[in-house]
Amino acid sequence: QSALTQPASVSGSPGQSITISCTGTNSDIGRYDFVSWYQHHPGKAPKVMIYHVTNRPSGVSNRFSASKSGNTASLTISGLQPEDEADYYCNSYTSSFTYVFGTGTKVTVL
Amino acid sequence: QVQLVQSGAEVKMPGASLKLSCKASGYTFTSYNVHWVRQAPGHGLEWMGIIKTSDGTIFYAQNFQGRVTVTMDTSTSTAHMELRSLTSDDTAIYHCARELDSSFYLDNWGQGTLVTVSS
Numbered sequence: 001q002s003a004l005t006q007p008a009s010v011s012g013s014p015g016q017s018i019t020i021s022c023t024g025t026n027s028d029i030g031r032y033d034f035v036s037w038y039q040h041h042p043g044k045a046p047k048v049m050i051y052h053v054t055n056r057p058s059g060v061s062n063r064f065s066a067s068k069s070g071n072t073a074s075l076t077i078s079g080l081q082p083e084d085e086a087d088y089y090c091n092s093y094t095s096s097f098t099y100v101f102g103t104g105t106k107v108t109v110l
Numbered sequence: 111q112v113q114l115v116q117s118g119a120e121v122k123m124p125g126a127s128l129k130l131s132c133k134a135s136g137y138t139f140t141s142y143n144v145h146w147v148r149q150a151p152g153h154g155l156e157w158m159g160i161i162k163t164s165d166g167t168i169f170y171a172q173n174f175q176g177r178v179t180v181t182m183d184t185s186t187s188t189a190h191m192e193l194r195s196l197t198s199d200d201t202a203i204y205h206c207a208r209e210l211d212s213s214f215y216l217d218n219w220g221q222g223t224l225v226t227v228s229s
Binding site: 051 | 145147154155156157159160169170171172173205207213214215216217219220221222
């Protein structure tokens with residue numbers, strides 16, 4: 001199972017919106033609505049930001065939204081803030097009863 | 111409160127094995143699956159395997175098949191992950207994380223265990 005493909009880095013100025021893509025196959029993202037997104041600050045435990053493609057856990061800002069089309073999922077951060085600077089990973093359930101993470105995207109707030 | 115407390119840092123020789131633990135508290139252990147995820151220096155998160163605590167079903171990532179074993183002890187609410195035939199590529203931070211059974215996402219993570227493989 002190869003890692004899902006994400007851009008290595010995305011940047012934006014405070015207040016702007018950015019979108020991170022996550023491309024898989026019809027054995028993972030394209031087959032199941034079990035895509036989640038994690039925010040990871042170095043040295044800390046990852047935090048789930050989105051689950052089941054579009055759902056935000058309680059306590060996660062509504063500046064975070066997500067979607068899926070075919071084999072590609074996307075995470076959008078609106079109104080970018082300095083604290084959003086982190087690494088972001090997508091994750092999907094797969095047809096092999098396993099899970100796979102994306103390659104990770106470093107978000108930089110300029 | 112919910113906690114996943116992992117065992118301490120380890121230094122291993124190439125070829126050795128390691129066994130990490132992840133002790134859960136603050137919730138019903140058998141209602142949440144336990145996943146193992148690692149991050150090597152300069153690399154991203156890598157999913158390793160899952161144990162379904164309700165019935166002991168286990169699935170491993172293909173990359174680790176034959177080299178990893180995940181077990182659990184429901185009496186102590188603890189999951190374990192054994193990795194064998196270590197190489198320097200196994201130097202990483204290893205996390206356990208929980209998933210409400212059949213929710214398909216990880217809602218709580220352990221603090222991570224640093225494993226260094228070096229001669």
